[in-house]
Amino acid sequence: MSKKPFSFLIIFGALVVFLPKGASADLGPKPSVDIDVVYNQQSIPDTNFSARMLWCLSQDQKQVGMEDKTIPQLEINEYDSPKNCYWVPARLAGGGQCSNGSCHFGYMPPSEFKLAVFIPSIDKVFITNEISRTNFNSRYKAELFSDGSAKISETTPVLSSDKVSSFAKAFPITIILELLVSLIFLSVRKLPKKILAYILLANIISLPIVWFLFPLVKLPILAIIVVSEIFAVLFETYFVYLLNKQIISFKQSLTLNILNNLTSLFVGGFIFGLLGIFGL
Known part of the structure; x- marks a missing residue:
């Protein structure tokens, strides 16, 4: 050539x-993320619950943006020492008002994220492992457990x-x-x-x-x-x-x-x- x-x-x-x-x-059209959530391999006990997509930002980056006080339990600020960043809510990932075991996010979901879920009936917050988003429209399954652990996996069909x-x-x-x-x-x-x-x-x-x-x-x-x-x-x-x-x-x-x-x-x-x- x-x-x-x-x-x-x-x-x-x-x-x-x-x-x-x-x-x-x-x-x-904007990217979308749909997440099916189960608790101990069964349906979530609450008809309505809340979730946030988290992304990892540096100290300077996380100071930019507005806090959302509507669900204080989901105002996560978790330091990740290997990555030297803080897991905080991704403000531009619209959505997070979940119902009937499903959560929907849109607009600008992050490409690398964790999911934080708050279940009101048991007053507990669950945070999953980190996962990547590579599809324009993605689907995941988040599994919550009574010991407080949680994991998320992709279920997007080809x-x-x-x-x-x-x-x-x-x-x-x-x-x-x-x-x-x-x-x-x-x-x-x-x-x-x-x-x-x-x-x-x-x-x-x-x-x-x-x-x-x-x-x-x-x-x-x-x-x-x-x-x-x-x-x-x-x-x-x-x-x-x-x-x-x-x-x-x-x-x-x-x-x-x-x-x-x-x-x-x-x-x-x-x-x-x-x-x-x-x-x-």
């Missing part, structure tokens, strides 16, 4: 990392209904946008339109991998997005190039697929966000 196409990949990676933070800070429905909305948006960009690119460069068929086939292969396989990797969400987008660009570039060597150069294929993926990432993300705002 020449230096110039390689520099395109570096620029693309930088855009993936930095642009979404400003472009979609408050747009579109093919959850919300993930499948989100994919069903994102797939046609991606295909339409990338075929449109490809058509313009091929017309400007005077390349054969039959390449569109290979663009379509490459997306049919790569999109399910990006949506369903990459989230299984235990990495932070931002890292998964970056790695999956780079994979999509490289896979689609080589797929189109290797099957059309006689009519398109590697550089042209790389440029085309970077343009395609940037368009689907940002324009497609904007459209997907609008659909979420209007409940579609």
Whole structure:
């Protein structure tokens, strides 16, 4: 690979990392976490109870933010000496009013967290082990025990209904946008339109991998997005190039697929966000 196409990949990676933070800070669907809670392997004795997601912050970080005095028992401030930080409530993880053995959190749940649960009928607070969140919509099971211990484990299905429905909305948006960009690119460069068929086939292969396989990797969400987008660009570039060597150069294929993926990432993300705002 020449230096110039390689520099395109570096620029693309930088855009993936930095642009979404400003472009979609408050747009579109937000991550969600649902947690099923049991006590001694049975249903929680209280119909309504409370919980907080905890994250570990430094001394300076934890001083920033407002305290929530509504449930004083859940104002956790637990020092973690190995990590040199304090486990405190994650204020931006909206939710925590639990009922019928289930808790829901949204907006900005942390990627690494513990769960603190307060059961009023026994006047006890339980704090689970630390666990990672790598899926956009996650599900967990928290098990509380009479000795005061608690553990949490992930139960998110690989093919959850919300993930499948989100994919069903994102797939046609991606295909339409990338075929449109490809058509313009091929017309400007005077390349054969039959390449569109290979663009379509490459997306049919790569999109399910990006949506369903990459989230299984235990990495932070931002890292998964970056790695999956780079994979999509490289896979689609080589797929189109290797099957059309006689009519398109590697550089042209790389440029085309970077343009395609940037368009689907940002324009497609904007459209997907609008659909979420209007409940579609």
